[in-house]
Amino acid sequence: MTSASTKVGEIFSAAGAAFTKLGELTMQLHPVADSSPAGAKWTDAEISLLRASVQRFGEDLNRISALIKDRTV
Structure with missing residues (x-):
């Protein structure tokens, strides 16, 4: 069983x-x-x-990146 502190660490x-x-x-x-x-x-x-991508995909940064892949520094 995972301790609460371990889960908090994973979240952060x-x-x-x-x-x-x-x-x-x-x-x-x-x-x-x-x-x-x-x-x-x-x-x-x-x-x-x-x-819209951030609102739609939230934590799925790979999907957000895929939508804006043509934009580079």
């Missing part, structure tokens, strides 16, 4: 990984200084897609 570990991934995705919202399409500012439609 999973939350940390999720926030790390969200942080990486958020960094993609900021354009780079070059003129490549990947460095272009996000459109309102792309930002809406990201918001």
Whole structure:
């Protein structure tokens, strides 16, 4: 049987990984200084897609990443 403290540790570990991934995705919202399409500012439609994806998939960051895979730093 898993202790409560072990479960809490697992929850915080999973939350940390999720926030790390969200942080990486958020960094993609900021354009780079070059003129490549990947460095272009996000459109309102792309930002809406990201918001909807987070609301729909919540913790499933692989599915969120799959939807916005063409956006890179």
